[in-house]
Amino acid sequence: MVQQPNKTARIIEKMPTISKDSVNYFHIGEADAGQRLDNYLAKILKGVPKSHIQRIIRAGEVRINKKRAKPEQRLNPGDQVRIPPVRTARKTAAAPAPAREFDTVFEDDALLVINKPGGVAVHGGSGVSFGVIEQLRRARPEARYLELVHRLDRDTSGLLMIAKKRSALVRLHEALRQDHPKKIYLALGVGPWPADSRHVRLPLLKYTGAQGEKMVRVSEEGQSAHTIFRELQRFSGSLLHSIGLSELSYMEATLKTGRTHQIRVHMQAQQCPIAGDERYGDYTANKRLQKLGLKRMFLHAYRLEIQHPLSNEPLKLQAPLPQELQNLLDILSAPNTP
Numbered sequence: 001m002v003q004q005p006n007k008t009a010r011i012i013e014k015m016p017t018i019s020k021d022s023v024n025y026f027h028i029g030e031a032d033a034g035q036r037l038d039n040y041l042a043k044i045l046k047g048v049p050k051s052h053i054q055r056i057i058r059a060g061e062v063r064i065n066k067k068r069a070k071p072e073q074r075l076n077p078g079d080q081v082r083i084p085p086v087r088t089a090r091k092t093a094a095a096p097a098p099a100r101e102f103d104t105v106f107e108d109d110a111l112l113v114i115n116k117p118g119g120v121a122v123h124g125g126s127g128v129s130f131g132v133i134e135q136l137r138r139a140r141p142e143a144r145y146l147e148l149v150h151r152l153d154r155d156t157s158g159l160l161m162i163a164k165k166r167s168a169l170v171r172l173h174e175a176l177r178q179d180h181p182k183k184i185y186l187a188l189g190v191g192p193w194p195a196d197s198r199h200v201r202l203p204l205l206k207y208t209g210a211q212g213e214k215m216v217r218v219s220e221e222g223q224s225a226h227t228i229f230r231e232l233q234r235f236s237g238s239l240l241h242s243i244g245l246s247e248l249s250y251m252e253a254t255l256k257t258g259r260t261h262q263i264r265v266h267m268q269a270q271q272c273p274i275a276g277d278e279r280y281g282d283y284t285a286n287k288r289l290q291k292l293g294l295k296r297m298f299l300h301a302y303r304l305e306i307q308h309p310l311s312n313e314p315l316k317l318q319a320p321l322p323q324e325l326q327n328l329l330d331i332l333s334a335p336n337t338p
Contacts, residue, residue, distance in 0.1 A: 023082060023084060023085065025082055026044070026081040027079075027081075028076065028077055028079040028081065030077050031145075032075060034075065034170040035075050036072050037070070037073045038057060040075055040081075045086055048086055054071055057069060058070075061083075061084040065079055065080055066080075066082075095129070097130035098130075098135060099135060099138040100139055102114040102116060102136070103115040103319075106317050109164060110164055110168040110309060111162070111172075111308065112146075112164055113304070114160050114162065116157055118296045118297070119154065119296060120132060121154045122148055122152055132160065133148050136162065145163070146162055146163075147162065147163045147166075149172045149173070149176070152301060153297075153299075155296055155299070156185075156300070157322050158301025159304045159317055159319050160301070163309075165310075167309070171310070172309045179258065180307070181304060181305065181306040182254065182306070183301065183303070184252060184253070184254050184304075186252060186253075186298075186325075187250075187251045187263060187274050187300075188248055188251070188298035189248065189249040189251055189267050189272035189274060190272060190273055190281065190282050191248075192246075192247045193234070193249040193270065194270055197270050198230065199229075200226070200269070202218045202225060202266060203218065203225060204218060204223055205218075205221050206260055214260070215279070216264075223257075225262050227253050227254065227255060227263055229251055229252070229253050230252040231249055231251055233249075234247060235248040235250070239331070243292065245285060245288055248332065251267070253266075253267075261280070263299065264299070274297055275297070275298040276289065292332075293327060294325075294328050295324065296324065300321055300322065301319065302318065304318075
């Protein structure tokens with residue numbers, strides 16, 4: 001039996017305006033089913049820090065069908081979610097995201113896969129006004145549903161999936177939880193790659209850096225993480241010596257798990273950090289590589305193998321290396337390069 005609201009509570013059927021003075025009740029429909037509770041609350045409690053959302057859930061102030069809930073609990077159609085009075089940040093007027101389409105690798109009525117450029121965030125937040133998803137929604141006002149399936153770091157280019165149906169998003173999230181998609185990246189490492197480090201299995205722990213930035217480090221207290229590396233080419237010679245470097249390793253990295261910054265931290269742990277990585281890389285080497293034209297992190301989501309979320313058709317998708325990264329490989333590969 002669904003709890004009836006009291007005089008200080010409000011039943012809200014659609015995307016609500018949150019009351020900061022009274023209890024709020026939400027009824028979950030098909031469009032919101034399948035989401036984690038904390039992610040659902042982050043979507044509707046605009047301006048509320050995620051740490052505060054986690055706190056009110058763990059304190060039992062958020063209830064699902066009158067029962068205490070956990071942040072990771074999945075919502076079902078018909079669930080009633082009780083949210084206590086929460087003071088949200090006052091909205092300020094912001095310029096709308098500019099409409100933008102991106103290079104399309106695959107598209108049908110359920111799924112869109114684009115080749116994201118480096119330097120573009122996937123969504124707004126953390127000092128970024130807008131990202132890929134906001135620009136796509138602006139460019140496609142007729143689209144009824146566009147949601148990110150996963151994320152890529154702002155400086156990482158390559159294959160990015162966007163669901164065009166809720167049912168597709170749910171199926172793809174389930175596949176990601178099972179580590180089913182085969183995601184292959186290309187990266188350039190600074191230094192020689194250890195010959196015995198094909199399978200890197202190092203647990204990763206997320207933490208907050210000194211400037212409030214999201215960071216990850218290897219720690220036994222972290223989540224299990226597994227990356228398979230394959231060296232494609234090693235560069236050395238007079239050109240690198242002229243800028244104070246000895247070797248670079250061109251790597252293929254296949255994710256077996258999908259942890260935050262996984263490839264970047266696993267390569268750093270092998271003493272072969274990604275070229276151009278400002279967070280986990282070698283600052284001096286990055287400055288020297290700028291002389292060869294590298295202005296960004298050399299990490300690209302190159303290949304994706306996954307079953308279509310609705311038809312189960314196998315999809316094998318590929319995004320070519322961006323021109324600015326290919327130019328660097330051409331320079332490094334050219335004989336007698338001045």
